[in-house]
Amino acid sequence: MLRFDPFSDVDALARGLMTGSLAGTQRTPKFMPLDLYKVDDRYMLVADLPGADPGSIDVDVDSGVLTLSAQRSAPSDEGVQWLTSERFSGTYRRQLTLGDGIDPSGITAHYDNGVLTVIIPLAAEARPRKITVEHADRPQAIAARGSD
Known part of the structure; x- marks a missing residue:
């Protein structure tokens, strides 16, 4: 009924x-759902692109903007009488502004089982690093210099 x-x-x-x-x-x-998180010295962007044509997936960086796009082809309408049609076709597109401290030349992407994974590394100068604390072998020498 x-x-x-x-x-x-x-x-x-x-x-x-x-x-x-x-x-x-x-x-x-309608949208391209994604997760974005940081692991060590890189960001991980994971986006759902179910049914996207693998050859149509494009990841582009221009002037600090990361653009993800993909195409999902519609099935042929020839000789078909649709009863319902709820699966999307067309172009997916998302843009994200990258902040300072990103190494755009090191960005990599991989598409597997409908999921696009983009690895966005931090630039070397933006990575956390350990600062070496120098010390004198003889503390008396430092005290003697400080009294001059």
Whole structure:
């Protein structure tokens, strides 16, 4: 038994306004969920890109902005009578501003099982480091110099 949903028309209108398609036929990704965390001397960005075409995935850094994009192709409509179509197709895109202290030349990315992992290393000068404390072999020599 089908139930009446008084809000389905409002939902369809809102989806159309957000995706730019009032006809409701365009299935575009709404977002690219991601996690970002720091481990030792690098940041790890992990983004979900289910069903993305691996060859379409692009990771780009320009003027301190990291851009992630990917394409998910729609299945062919030829000879198909759709009963429901809820899986998104189209272009995923996210941009993040990188702060100071990042080594953009060292950024690497890997895509596996629908998950994009981007490793963003800290620049050498931004990495935590241990400062060596120098000390005199003879403490008396330091005291003698201090009295001059």
